[in-house]
Amino acid sequence: MNALGKFxxxxxxxFFGFALLVLFGALLLTLPQATQDGLGLPFFNAVFxxxxxxxxxxxxxxxxGTTFSxxxxxxxxxxxxxxxxxxxxxxxxxxxxxxxxxxLKERLLLQEALNQFxxxxxxxxxxxxxxxxxxxxxxxxxxLTLRWHLDYGxxxxxxxxxxxxxxxFNNAGFDLFGNFSSLTAFVGDPIVNITIMxxxxxxxxxxxVMAEILQNRKRFRLHTKIVLQxxxxxxxxxxxxxxxxxxxxxxxxxxxxLGTKVLASFFQSVSPRTAGFNTINLAGMHxxxxxxxxxxxxxxxxxxxxxxxxxTTTFISIVLSVLSTYRSDPHVVLEGRTLPRxxxxxxxxxxxxxxxxxxxxxxxxxxxxxxxLLTVLFEVTSAFGTVGLSLGITPTLSSVGKVAIILTMFIGxxxxxxxxxxxxxxxxxxxxHVKYPDERILIG
Numbered sequence: 001m002n003a004l005g006k007f008x009x010x011x012x013x014x015f016f017g018f019a020l021l022v023l024f025g026a027l028l029l030t031l032p033q034a035t036q037d038g039l040g041l042p043f044f045n046a047v048f049x050x051x052x053x054x055x056x057x058x059x060x061x062x063x064x065g066t067t068f069s070x071x072x073x074x075x076x077x078x079x080x081x082x083x084x085x086x087x088x089x090x091x092x093x094x095x096x097x098x099x100x101x102x103x104l105k106e107r108l109l110l111q112e113a114l115n116q117f118x119x120x121x122x123x124x125x126x127x128x129x130x131x132x133x134x135x136x137x138x139x140x141x142x143x144l145t146l147r148w149h150l151d152y153g154x155x156x157x158x159x160x161x162x163x164x165x166x167x168x169f170n171n172a173g174f175d176l177f178g179n180f181s182s183l184t185a186f187v188g189d190p191i192v193n194i195t196i197m198x199x200x201x202x203x204x205x206x207x208x209v210m211a212e213i214l215q216n217r218k219r220f221r222l223h224t225k226i227v228l229q230x231x232x233x234x235x236x237x238x239x240x241x242x243x244x245x246x247x248x249x250x251x252x253x254x255x256x257x258l259g260t261k262v263l264a265s266f267f268q269s270v271s272p273r274t275a276g277f278n279t280i281n282l283a284g285m286h287x288x289x290x291x292x293x294x295x296x297x298x299x300x301x302x303x304x305x306x307x308x309x310x311x312t313t314t315f316i317s318i319v320l321s322v323l324s325t326y327r328s329d330p331h332v333v334l335e336g337r338t339l340p341r342x343x344x345x346x347x348x349x350x351x352x353x354x355x356x357x358x359x360x361x362x363x364x365x366x367x368x369x370x371x372x373l374l375t376v377l378f379e380v381t382s383a384f385g386t387v388g389l390s391l392g393i394t395p396t397l398s399s400v401g402k403v404a405i406i407l408t409m410f411i412g413x414x415x416x417x418x419x420x421x422x423x424x425x426x427x428x429x430x431x432x433h434v435k436y437p438d439e440r441i442l443i444g
Contacts, residue, residue: 058275065175084166089129145158170306183278204231209304222337290378293378298358298385350416368404383409
């Protein structure tokens with residue numbers, strides 16, 4: 001870490017660190033021991049799978065449960081865990097185990113990786129992240145194991161419980177049930193559904209929010225309050241909309257009992273928050289419902305967690321910025337606090353870059369793939385939001401399509417602004433202080 005830090009900014013270290021992790025994972029997946037047929041995965045497909053795992057997306061070109069051996073599945077699980085919590089978090093864990101001192105440069109990298117304002121208390125926060133994550137994953141694994149031992153026996157249930165708990169908490173969406181079926185066999189199972197949903201939500205809230213909740217503070221910080229409020233509203237509105245639109249659809253909720261309809265509606269509302277599991281046939285949804293799922297995927301989870309998307313705080317900042325413009329109010333106010341101008345600028349930069357990226361990749365795939373525009377838009381947004389939901393076109397993507405989705409998943413994981421910082425050249429420190437004369441242009 002020190003050698004890298006001397007020559008690169010934190011953004012570049014994180015960018016190339018994720019890239020090297022993808023390459024390492026891809027090489028392992030090409031080994032004969034990684035697949036059930038003993039041939040190994042072709043390199044191109046291995047890169048796609050490794051990128052999907054490291055970026056905790058879940059889009060797959062081959063079925064995880066039937067293609068990979070136990071060794072291959074553990075490689076994927078390792079990539080999910082490191083990719084979800086961040087390789088810098090794990091590097092710090094190993095450094096602490098070996099008794100090494102965490103240097104200032106490494107603290108700066110952790111600050112960037114965990115999306116914090118300062119390095120103060122960053123090592124303590126990293127320890128909390130690891131403790132909270134492993135504890136939640138363990139609880140999820142125990143609950144799922146106890147449920148699945150009735151169907152699979154103890155050893156297989158334990159393996160499935162650990163794999164799917166880690167996959168759900170890290171919002172990865174990889175499953176082992178075969179034939180790209182995800183959790184459709186458990187659409188009416190309240191234990192599996194509620195457990196997976198809670199794991200997804202915990203991973204998507206962000207580690208800072210989880211830490212504050214577990215500390216039982218009487219008053220939450222503004223960030224925590226907004227994350228909880230926006231996340232709750234989006235999940236509730238999404239579930240209500242899906243329930244209403246798909247209630248009588250024979251391809252989705254139609255044949256299900258009322259209680260299962262409600263459960264499935266909530267699950268399909270939670271999963272687009274970047275998790276990638278599904279319990280009903282998404283391809284059978286009405287177009288209007290699919291558009292609502294696309295919006296949820298684009299917004300995604302919250303900052304500092306395992307999810308992707310533009311993030312809930314970015315979304316609410318944009319909405320409030322627009323409303324303040326309508327009111328001719330120069331300030332963006334939230335819960336009695338004024339959001340700084342640089343926060344609003346960052347929110348607009350992230351959203352604008354994300355929209356541009358999605359439409360750029362959409363333009364490419366609409367030309368290269370033999371699918372309708374809505375299906376392609378769903379795939380691209382799922383990749384950008386590191387969601388992993390698909391309407392079934394991932395295994396049939398062309399070579400160009402696979403490359404485009406790989407890049408989209410990677411950018412979605414490292415973040416549009418991080419990529420911009422990586423690509424930008426260092427400017428003269430004084431350049432930012434130059435104030436040029438004002439002149440208006442016509443807008444609207």
